[in-house]
Structure formats: structure tokens, C-alpha cells
Amino acid sequence: MVPNDIKTKTKTKTKTYDITIDRGGSEPMTFTLELAPELTVLDALEEIRYSLDDTLLYRHSCHHGSCGTCACIINGTEALACMSVLSSLPGQEITIRPLEGFPVIGDLLVDLSEMVRLMPEGPCLRDSTLKKESLPPEGVDRWVRFENCIECGSCMSACPVTGPFIGPAPLAALHRAIEQTEDPQELERLRSRAYAPDGVDGCDAQFACSRVCPVKVAPGRHITQLKRERTS
Amino acid sequence: MHDISVVVIGGGGTGAAITYDLCERGLSVTLVERGELTSGTTGRHHGQLHCGARYAMADTHIATECMKESRILRRIAPDAIEYNGGLFVAVTDEDCTHTESFIEACLEAGIPAQSITTEQALAYEPALSEQIQAAVLVPDGTIDPWRLALHFFAGAKQTGRAVIRPYAEVVGIETGTSGVTGVAVRQLITGRTETIPADIIINAAGPWAGTIAQLAGADLSVSPSPGTMLAVKGRLTDMVISRLHPAGDGDIIVPQRELTIIGSTQWLSSDPDIVRIPEGDIPFLLRAADQMLPSFSTRPHHMAWAAARPLYGSSRVTDDVRSLSRDFACIDHGQVDKIRGLFSVVGGKATTLRAMGEITADAVCSACGITAPCTTDQKRLPAYRSFYTGGLYGAE
Ligand SMILES: Cc1cc2nc3c(=O)[nH]c(=O)nc-3n(C[C@H](O)[C@H](O)[C@H](O)COP(=O)(O)OP(=O)(O)OC[C@H]3O[C@@H](n4cnc5c(N)ncnc54)[C@H](O)[C@@H]3O)c2cc1C
Ligand code: SF4
Numbered sequence: 156m157v158p159n160d161i162k163t164k165t166k167t168k169t170k171t172y173d174i175t176i177d178r179g180g181s182e183p184m185t186f187t188l189e190l191a192p193e194l195t196v197l198d199a200l201e202e203i204r205y206s207l208d209d210t211l212l213y214r215h216s217c218h219h220g221s222c223g224t225c226a227c228i229i230n231g232t233e234a235l236a237c238m239s240v241l242s243s244l245p246g247q248e249i250t251i252r253p254l255e256g257f258p259v260i261g262d263l264l265v266d267l268s269e270m271v272r273l274m275p276e277g278p279c280l281r282d283s284t285l286k287k288e289s290l291p292p293e294g295v296d297r298w299v300r301f302e303n304c305i306e307c308g309s310c311m312s313a314c315p316v317t318g319p320f321i322g323p324a325p326l327a328a329l330h331r332a333i334e335q336t337e338d339p340q341e342l343e344r345l346r347s348r349a350y351a352p353d354g355v356d357g358c359d360a361q362f363a364c365s366r367v368c369p370v371k372v373a374p375g376r377h378i379t380q381l382k383r384e385r386t387s
Numbered sequence: 388m389h390d391i392s393v394v395v396i397g398g399g400g401t402g403a404a405i406t407y408d409l410c411e412r413g414l415s416v417t418l419v420e421r422g423e424l425t426s427g428t429t430g431r432h433h434g435q436l437h438c439g440a441r442y443a444m445a446d447t448h449i450a451t452e453c454m455k456e457s458r459i460l461r462r463i464a465p466d467a468i469e470y471n472g473g474l475f476v477a478v479t480d481e482d483c484t485h486t487e488s489f490i491e492a493c494l495e496a497g498i499p500a501q502s503i504t505t506e507q508a509l510a511y512e513p514a515l516s517e518q519i520q521a522a523v524l525v526p527d528g529t530i531d532p533w534r535l536a537l538h539f540f541a542g543a544k545q546t547g548r549a550v551i552r553p554y555a556e557v558v559g560i561e562t563g564t565s566g567v568t569g570v571a572v573r574q575l576i577t578g579r580t581e582t583i584p585a586d587i588i589i590n591a592a593g594p595w596a597g598t599i600a601q602l603a604g605a606d607l608s609v610s611p612s613p614g615t616m617l618a619v620k621g622r623l624t625d626m627v628i629s630r631l632h633p634a635g636d637g638d639i640i641v642p643q644r645e646l647t648i649i650g651s652t653q654w655l656s657s658d659p660d661i662v663r664i665p666e667g668d669i670p671f672l673l674r675a676a677d678q679m680l681p682s683f684s685t686r687p688h689h690m691a692w693a694a695a696r697p698l699y700g701s702s703r704v705t706d707d708v709r710s711l712s713r714d715f716a717c718i719d720h721g722q723v724d725k726i727r728g729l730f731s732v733v734g735g736k737a738t739t740l741r742a743m744g745e746i747t748a749d750a751v752c753s754a755c756g757i758t759a760p761c762t763t764d765q766k767r768l769p770a771y772r773s774f775y776t777g778g779l780y781g782a783e
């Protein structure tokens with residue numbers, strides 16, 4: 156292993172990108188920078204922070220679409236910054252806004268607490284979606300994987316409903332919890348949350364949530380199912 | 388309750404675990420992180436809950452520690468772990484020559500490694516290559532890096548003694564004749580720079596730890612050593628799949644949600660802020676993955692990314708340095724640089740974050756004459772979502 160920064164330079168030709176951060180309220184800021192098109196919007200934000208404006212506020216953690224922290228509105232649509240490859244966006248002018256419907260702390264930084272607080276405590280794991288003949292080895296109770304939802308807030312931002320409504324992500328999570336629970340009291344509690352006046356009845360069936368969800372939770376489908384299961 | 392103010396620098400898993408441990412022992416702690424929590428190495432790691440088998444042949448001590456800590460994490464933070472076990476598979480004749488010594492080394496470290504038939508391995512994981520020649524079952528798993536750290540932040544917050552400040556960048560460390568006195572912090576949200584008084588400062592800045600130590604005039608040689616990971620779409624296995632050979636590059640495949648992730652590589656860089664993937668890493672990783680899971684490279688590519696390890700290269704690893712575990716160092720700068728109250732924590736793994744918290748808290752408590760014992764291995768951590776109660780971003 157040798158110190159080798161040269162290895163880290165990519166050979167791809169760079170392009171000039173105009174990245175506009177539109178925080179609402181204050182004047183939008185536009186940054187012009189040279190970037191390789193295979194980089195992501197998150198990479199662009201990092202470049203801005205380290206070379207042009209070290210006060211830029213944005214969220215990020217995993218850089219591969221698993222943590223859910225980096226969602227924002229890119230060219231008008233909710234998306235994960237870390238999964239938005241520059242070359243997949245039309246043109247070289249990119250506008251980034253913070254998610255709608257959440258308190259904006261600054262720039263792209265929003266506080267998602269309210270959404271997370273509306274979600275039930277669990278479950279965080281589900282049965283694995285891999286079909287297998289074999290039972291797991293001793294010591295492993297069942298083949299498991301994490302739930303799909305990464306709590307990114309995209310669906311909440313895209314949802315056009317303005318009336319009292321807890322929103323698609325909490326309802327999808329409630330439905331998953333209802334599907335999994337075996338405790339009748341817990342079931343009752345979850346159902347009364349889902350069917351409260353600001354629950355499923357708030358939904359206008361526009362399915363914007365399902366369209367923007369980066370990990371295909373399909374919250375709109377969960378809400379439709381909840382509506383159907385109301386009397387069961 | 389103790390009248391000592393502690394500032395932890397760095398909001399990765401290590402800083403989270405140290406803060407939680409100290410708060411549980413009755414100290415009040417302010418944690419400052421220059422970006423979002425876990426926006427350094429922690430959020431970006433490979434996500435393997437290491438049972439230690441990967442290290443068993445090279446270092447029994449590290450392997451033992453991983454086994455112990457992975458058991459504890461499964462108990463205290465089950466929501467952040469997909470626990471499905473792991474398989475080490477021999478792909479070549481040469482790999483096979485390691486099988487016996489590998490199992491022996493695991494057993495010596497207390498890891499219940501068990502040789503199974505290749506038919507059984509394929510029954511567990513049908514996506515495995517039919518060419519595999521031997522398989523060993525081990526208790527590995529998958530971590531959600533962000534949510535595991537959040538569990539610890541939530542635990543710290545629940546004590547009522549932690550203040551967690553993301554978007555607060557340390558720009559100076561203030562010292563007086565009797566040691567450290569405070570940390571100068573630039574609050575990115577308000578734009579103000581302020582000094583947080585501190586009797587104890589813990590530098591848990593991962594690959595940035597050298598830069599932080601410099602702010603106090605301490606010499607800490609830390610080189611950022613990044614590695615690349617590559618995810619493809621689709622969950623190919625439930626178990627973690629590792630190549631049965633002495634640890635090297637591209638020999639671990641970790642499933643997570645609907646992704647399968649191969650890692651990693653290792654090189655040296657001078658800057659942990661922006662790490663670009665070296666040319667050649669992706670084809671290398673694809674080839675390496677295909678040897679274990681032949682369909683890997685046929686899956687749509689999801690994303691490639693890199694994260695930097697802190698490589699600790701002190702020329703002074705002598706009695707001066709409290710090398711409390713061989714995998715990481717907790718340095719008391721009061722001893723080595725005559726800067727009382729400053730500690731640096733370098734190295735370790737996401738899997739061993741709790742142990743790093745315990746060992747660092749032990750060192751701090753002994754320096755302050757506090758005798759409270761560690762309890763973090765006993766208590767189940769609160770739900771990670773409870774971190775969101777009580778306000779974020781200084782709004783509490
Ligand atoms: C490629 C790779 C793969 C890995 N895979 C695994 C794995 O599968 N399993 C496993 O157990 N471990 C794994 N690890 C190890 C694991 O990622 C690390 O041990 C762990 O994340 C280190 O956490 P940390 O808190 O010490 O450092 P970090 O997470 O880097 O935290 C340090 C923090 O300090 C902050 N900081 C820096 N400067 C300042 C400042 N001036 N002011 C305030 N804050 C500052 C940074 O922003 C950063 O968030 C892997 C590591 C790498 C590199
Ligand atoms: S349902 Fe999808 S869009 Fe909504 S928070 Fe979860 S992951 Fe994000």
C-alpha cells in the first residue's frame with residue numbers, strides 16, 4: 156500500500172455544472188463547478204462545502220441510499236442526493252430545494268422529527284424477501300432483513316394533502332406494524348392511530364408518495380390497503 | 388452526578404458510544420459534530436456485524452473482542468441488526484488449505500465456527516457459486532450504520548445529561564496552565580463561534596483525529612486510509628459471505644435490505660474530506676464478488692462509495708500510549724504531551740463501538756477519580772427513533 160492520491164483522480168472528463176440552492180425566503184445561491192458527470196448531487200454538495208461555501212447545511216450519512224438523511228427536492232422532484240447521478244439529470248443546471256412540509260433549519264437541512272415521532276416504535280425488521288427452502292442455522296431465529304422505509308421524508312414532502320393528515324410514511328409504517336403484530340392490544344392501538352381523523356381519511360389518493368419513494372415502500376398502496384381493512 | 392464538563396468531538400459511532408457511557412456514569416457531556424451525525428466514516432462503512440472470524444487468523448485478541456461485542460450489540464440494539472449468520476467459503480484449492488487453521492483460530496477466539504458441507508451452504512444460500520470447495524458457518528450479521536449510532540445517541544439523550552450538537556465544528560482547543568479549558572466551536576446554523584468550557588475533551592474525530600489533536604498542539608499521527616464499497620440492486624443472500632483466505636481486499640459481501648454490497652479496498656490518501664474512488668476498484672470488486680456469488684456483476688449497479696479508516700501510525704507507541712485494545716488506541720495527552728484533560732481515541736470498528744466507549748470512559752473516570760462502573764453492556768438501548776424526541780439541532 157503506497158500513498159497514492161493520483162489513483163483517486165478520475166479520468167472522466169468533467170463538465171461545468173450550475174448548482175442552485177434555493178432555500179426559499181432568501182435569494183437562491185448559484186455555484187458553478189467542474190464535476191465528473193458520474194458523481195452525484197451529494198458529491199456536488201460536498202464539493203461546494205469544501206471549496207466554495209463552508210457554511211452549506213445539508214444532511215448525509217451513508218452515500219448509498221440506505222440511511223435516508225439526504226432527501227431534498229432536485230429539479231422539482233423529491234430524491235436522494237446521494238443516488239442522483241449528475242449524468243442522469245437533464246442538462247447541467249440543477250436546482251436543489253429543501254423538502255416541503257418540514258421546518259427548515261437552514262439551506263437544505265430540515266428537521267424530520269415530527270414525521271419520525273408519528274411512526275410506531277417498531278418493527279424495524281421483517282422476514283427476508285428471499286425465497287429459500289432451507290431453515291436458517293441454529294442460533295438464527297428466522298431469515299430477516301430491515302424494513303424498506305428509510306425515513307427519508309420524500310413522500311411527506313410530495314404529498315399534496317393540506318388538511319389534517321399524519322402523512323404517508325407514518326401510515327405505511329403503521330400498516331407494516333399492523334401486519335406484523337401478534338398482540339391484540341397493540342393491534343387495537345395501531346388501528347386506532349391509523350383510523351383517527353387525521354389518519355387514512357386524510358388521504359386524497361393522489362399517489363405522489365409512491366411515485367417519489369426511493370426504496371419502493373409504496374406508501375399509497377399501504378394506505379389503500381388500510382382503507383380496505385378498516386372493517387376487518 | 389459529577390461537576391466535570393466533558394466535550395466529545397466527533398459524532399460518529401465512537402463519539403456516540405463514549406457519550407452514552409459517560410452519561411450513564413453520571414457525567415454531563417456535550418458532543419459536537421461538524422456535519423450531520425455519522426456523516427464521517429460511520430455512516431459509510433460496509434455494515435458488517437463482525438463476529439471476529441475475519442481477524443481470527445491474524446489477531447486472536449481483536450477476534451475475541453468482536454465476538455463479545457457482536458453478542459452484546461445483538462442484545463442491546465437488535466433493531467439495528469439483520470442477524471442471519473455468515474459463511475466463509477473456499478473458492479480455490481489454496482483457500483481450502485486454510486480451512487482447518489481458520490476454524491482452529493476461530494475456536495481459540497471463542498467464535499463458534501463450524502464446518503458445513505457445500506450442499507448445506509448452498510441450501511442456506513442458493514446464490515453461492517457451485518464451485519465452492521468448503522464452507523464454514525460463523526455468527527456474522529448486518530448493521531444499519533446510521534441507526535446503530537442513533538441507538539447510542541438516543542441512549543445518551545435519555546439520561547438527560549447529554550447535549551448533542553450537530554453542525555458544530557471545532558475550530559480551536561483552549562488550554563491553560565492546568566490543562567484544557569474549552570473548545571472553540573463554529574455553529575454552522577447560527578454562524579456564531581463560541582467557546583464551550585471543558586475540563587475533559589475527548590477527540591473522537593476518526594480520520595480527522597490528527598487535525599483535532601493539532602489544534603491543541605498535540606502530535607497524533609493519523610493517516611486517512613479509504614476503502615471502496617460497491618452495492619448492486621437485489622438481495623442475493625441473507626448471510627454475510629466471506630472468502631476463506633487470509634484477510635485481503637474485496638473478500639466480504641454484506642446483504643442489506645434489497646442490496647448486496649461487496650467491499651472493500653484500501654489505499655492511503657491525504658484528505659479524508661473528499662474521497663474519490665480509484666480507477667480499477669469497481670472492476671476489481673465485481674470480479675472478486677463473482678467468485679463467491681456468480682450473479683453479482685449481472686445485477687444492476689446501485690452505487691459505489693468510499694469511506695476512510697483512520698490509520699494510526701504513532702512512532703511513540705510505547706508505554707506512554709495507553710493502547711488499551713490492540714485494535715484501537717485511547718491516548719491520554721496529559722501523559723504524552725502534558726496537555727491535561729485531552730484524550731484521543733483512534734481506530735476500532737463499528738462493531739466494537741460500545742467497548743471503545745467503555746474503555747475511554749474508564750480512562751476518563753480514572754483520571755477524574757470517578758469510580759462509577761460501566762453498565763452499557765447490560766441495558767437494552769432505547770428505540771433509535773426516540774432520538775428524535777425532544778428537539779434536534781439545538782432546539783431543545
Ligand atoms: C471502507 C470501510 C469499511 C468498514 N466496514 C466496517 C464493517 O463492515 N464493520 C465494522 O464494524 N466496521 C467497519 N469499518 C470501521 C468503522 O467504519 C469505523 O470503525 C467507525 O465508523 C469509526 O467511527 P468513528 O466515530 O471513530 O469515526 P467517524 O465516523 O469518522 O467520526 C468522526 C467524526 O468527527 C467529525 N469531525 C471531524 N472534524 C471535526 C471538527 N473539526 N469538529 C467537529 N467534528 C469533526 C467528522 O465529521 C466525523 O463525523 C469500516 C471502515 C471503512 C473505512
Ligand atoms: S415511505 Fe419511502 S419516501 Fe416515505 S419516508 Fe419511507 S422511504 Fe422515504
Ligand code: FES
Nearest residue numbers: 217218223225237
Ligand atoms: S446519504 Fe444515506 S440515503 Fe443518501
